[in-house]
Amino acid sequence: MLLSSRSHVCWHVYGLIYRSERNYNEAIKAYKQALRIDKENIQILKDLALLEIQMRDLEGFAKTQHTILELKPNLKVNWLAFALAKHVKGDGKGAIDVIDIFLSTLEEGSVDLEKNFESSELALYKNSIIAESGDWKAALDHLNECNEKDILVDQLSCLKLSGYYQLQLEEYDNAKETFYKLLERGSTEDYSIHTGYMLSMLNIGGEVSKNMLKRKGARALSSMLVLSNEQLKNVKEEYQNVLIHRFPKSIATKRIMLTLFDVGSEEWNTSIDAYIQTNLVRGVPSLGDDLSSLFIIQAASNSNEYDIAQDAVDVKCHAAYKSIVVRVDGYIATLESNSTFSGDDEVQPPSTLLWAWYLRSVLFELAGEYNQAITVVDKGLDQTPTGVDLYELKGRLLKKAGDINAAVECLDKGRELDKQDRYINNQTTKYLLQADKEVEALEKMALFTRHESDPELNIFDMQVTWYELELAACYARKGNFGKSLKKYCKYASPC
Numbered sequence: 139m140l141l142s143s144r145s146h147v148c149w150h151v152y153g154l155i156y157r158s159e160r161n162y163n164e165a166i167k168a169y170k171q172a173l174r175i176d177k178e179n180i181q182i183l184k185d186l187a188l189l190e191i192q193m194r195d196l197e198g199f200a201k202t203q204h205t206i207l208e209l210k211p212n213l214k215v216n217w218l219a220f221a222l223a224k225h226v227k228g229d230g231k232g233a234i235d236v237i238d239i240f241l242s243t244l245e246e247g248s249v250d251l252e253k254n255f256e257s258s259e260l261a262l263y264k265n266s267i268i269a270e271s272g273d274w275k276a277a278l279d280h281l282n283e284c285n286e287k288d289i290l291v292d293q294l295s296c297l298k299l300s301g302y303y304q305l306q307l308e309e310y311d312n313a314k315e316t317f318y319k320l321l322e323r324g325s326t327e328d329y330s331i332h333t334g335y336m337l338s339m340l341n342i343g344g345e346v347s348k349n350m351l352k353r354k355g356a357r358a359l360s361s362m363l364v365l366s367n368e369q370l371k372n373v374k375e376e377y378q379n380v381l382i383h384r385f386p387k388s389i390a391t392k393r394i395m396l397t398l399f400d401v402g403s404e405e406w407n408t409s410i411d412a413y414i415q416t417n418l419v420r421g422v423p424s425l426g427d428d429l430s431s432l433f434i435i436q437a438a439s440n441s442n443e444y445d446i447a448q449d450a451v452d453v454k455c456h457a458a459y460k461s462i463v464v465r466v467d468g469y470i471a472t473l474e475s476n477s478t479f480s481g482d483d484e485v486q487p488p489s490t491l492l493w494a495w496y497l498r499s500v501l502f503e504l505a506g507e508y509n510q511a512i513t514v515v516d517k518g519l520d521q522t523p524t525g526v527d528l529y530e531l532k533g534r535l536l537k538k539a540g541d542i543n544a545a546v547e548c549l550d551k552g553r554e555l556d557k558q559d560r561y562i563n564n565q566t567t568k569y570l571l572q573a574d575k576e577v578e579a580l581e582k583m584a585l586f587t588r589h590e591s592d593p594e595l596n597i598f599d600m601q602v603t604w605y606e607l608e609l610a611a612c613y614a615r616k617g618n619f620g621k622s623l624k625k626y627c628k629y630a631s632p633c
Contacts, residue, residue, distance in 0.1 A: 149168050150172045150179075153168035153172065157189065165189055166195075187202040187219070191226070196228075199223050200220070203216070217236060217237075217239075217240040218260070220236055221237050224236055237263075252289075253288055253290075258289060261280075261289055262290070265281055269303070278303040278304065281296060281299060298320065300316050301313050301320065302351060305334065305343045306348070307343075313337070314338035317331055317334045317335040317338055326391060328390070329390060330351055330354075332390060332391075334347075336373055337359060339373065340369050340372065356428065358390075358394045373398060374398040374399075377395050393413065396409055397432065401457040410461070410462065410465065414462070415479055417493075418469065418494055418497065421493050425493075425500075426501060426503075429462055433456040462501065470494050473486060473491040489522075491521075492525070495514050496518055499514040499515040503534075503535060512532060515528055530549065530565060533548040533549035533565070545573075549565055563583075567579045567583050568604065572611075574616055576609055580594065583605060610622045
């Protein structure tokens, strides 16, 4: 043992054993002991750096990467790893200096100076570090310089960043032109691009534009911000006179226009009818959730500030909800009687009525009327008993109505129809855990784990955190606090 303690190989192996047992602190100690014996062992340094960044030891990570760079300065990956270490430590200027020094070491004609994916991503990474400092002018100049050198491959990201920087610099005309270029390049379904276009058109920059562009999902500026009548008019004219004609097939453009019209107006009636009917014919399950963003009560606008719109407390009181419900009820009546949306329309396939029922059920759900929603979705199941989406919806409704066991039974029927559908299998597992049936839940999860190993261990290795947390909550509800605490502690342990 005395001889082995002087061997860097033994200490390295000790570290590997500790790491396999997820005892990362002891693994780091073992690696450092190995480095005292062999200070220039690259493999040990790499293993140490990996654990240091995993344990968020940023100072140690930067020091280790610097050591690796000194030993192997001819490798590009070592320069970039050291730049990253500087960046995560909060030294943005230091990271930029490291990248600049690396680029200065390259000879003219080097592959790393040519236009390729790696050099392009490195330039964009450097640009992101510059932007983090808040120097928008320097970030925009750097992008323009990269474009002049023709080294950027990802022009889409370049245009997005340019538009963002131009908004921060209040160069609204340039920003509008940039976002329009993005729309022409095919980003018509990206709501953040539409938001940027509206911001530049309305001359809104600063913190408001920064917050708006960070928001994800299918919501544009017109549904997130309280606009004045003049601003709303300008946006409406732009979309009606320019964008809808330039991009007639864009679904997002049509969807955004719904947020610009007054509920009940002729424009609203025409647009909402066309939008809903098109999606019912196509069979879009998410249509109800899509329309739910229209049920927004916007706070009274302030003359000096922009207020984020708040979700409605009771959607049944919202004019848009009432209008859509009346329309959907009308569609269902005519589809049931003569398979058309109205007396003069073309005959629709049976699937259109199915999705109309589905939408009506979702609208009942949004209003908290779960019994009526279940009644409607049952009509769909009677017509199409193989519709997996219908079982998923009914299961969700039963759960919200308070019958978790019936929800599990319903979802399991849907799962049996398509055993290769991971989503509904996971939903069934989640509901089983919420019904305190952890054994059955593990059996369902085991269908999508590696069979040669323990399913629970495989689930943990894959970091299926929702399963671990639901299982811990299941144990807690059953009074098995020891197992519950063990699960929570196991999940909370450093990775």
